[in-house]
Amino acid sequence: MAPPPAPQTMKERILQTADKLFYLQGIRAIGVDTIAAEVGISKRTLYNHFPSKDALIAAYLERRFVSARPSDKPPAEQILATFDSLERRFAAKDFRGCPFVNAVAELGPGDRAVKKIAIAFKESRRLWFRDRLTELGVAEADALATQLVLLVDGSIAQDLVRDDPAMARAAKEAAKVLLRNAGVDVGEDANPAEKRSECAPD
Amino acid sequence: MAPPPAPQTMKERILQTADKLFYLQGIRAIGVDTIAAEVGISKRTLYNHFPSKDALIAAYLERRFVSARPSDKPPAEQILATFDSLERRFAAKDFRGCPFVNAVAELGPGDRAVKKIAIAFKESRRLWFRDRLTELGVAEADALATQLVLLVDGSIAQDLVRDDPAMARAAKEAAKVLLRNAGVDVGEDANPAEKRSECAPD
DNA sequence: TTTTGGGTACACAGACCTGTGCACTTAGGC
């Protein structure tokens, strides 16, 4: 028996709507009345599921904190695929930066809870890179992982203000250079400058 | 006694206070009453100098848009010095990310004016890098300049959530690799690894 | 049938926000 009339629990319906509105419009810009109206429920019901807006914000961010799915592709490909997926997300018109960075920027330095989960998220991404690099046998996996997340977050910030998916491609090219410099094989050399003269077929 | 109590014009005093509060606490988090109280003037006076809060926000961002001062140091040094100055700013406890990125994140996609000035700022920084790279004779100055701003913005975003000035150092190391890869001399090689085998395929 | 849990509708308190109106004061220039 499939449950077609109630596809999700009430809590999940609220969270889905909150996610859409918080992320696209901003946490401070959206009131609980707006969320309740969009879900089609009364504000009282919303407060029966979440004790406060802060709790809803926390749940929103926790729901955004999804771990990367494991992949069986080679680690180097996985790393570079990150930037391809980033480019796809940039191209979507409902992309509006990193929800964690945005939340920290919006809620200010006072909100310890938000900052905590944002730090945890950023570190989890960094560790993902580091694990892939370790698999590749890179010596300075930790330092290089940090540099890669800089490229990720940099392209996200740039795309947020410029709406330019090419930022993801630029980040990918930079990542290739960093990886190659660390001894990782990342396929053909993307730098067609003067250092190659004989074995470069167009 | 000369004029120690009124060192600047009223408009400038308002802007200084607005800058401090907007930047540290967030634009949406600070009301005009708070700014007026902190300056020590009446709200009426504030509105006599700025027709609306939006105008004050615009003036705040425009005042933040200062061009980099010209320097007579070698271009490569100038580029790397950018990251040193970034690290110093990260270490200061009153650093809270890029005001332009924060404003775009806070005010949402609806605010065209804010987005416009943010784009102009980001592009001006990118062009500064590009000019230095052109001076260095780098072929792909444009693409490399984009990659460098990714490192800058990435380290800013990371420091915003992690409060870790080491992000600036990581960005600097990555920048060195990118520059060296483009043929720029950036001093001693920070990577003493095994890449010495120039013509030996593994 | 009765109870009970979840949802609704709606009003409201209390706070904060932007922006305006108005009468008053104060200081400098003529």
Next chain:
DNA sequence: GCCTAAGTGCACAGGTCTGTGTACCCAAAA
């Protein structure tokens, strides 16, 4: 002395926000 400009103090309109209180409805379980 007089006039003007700038600022003050304060109230207030009209809006939004979070969060609560209350009375009601309805369906399913006991």
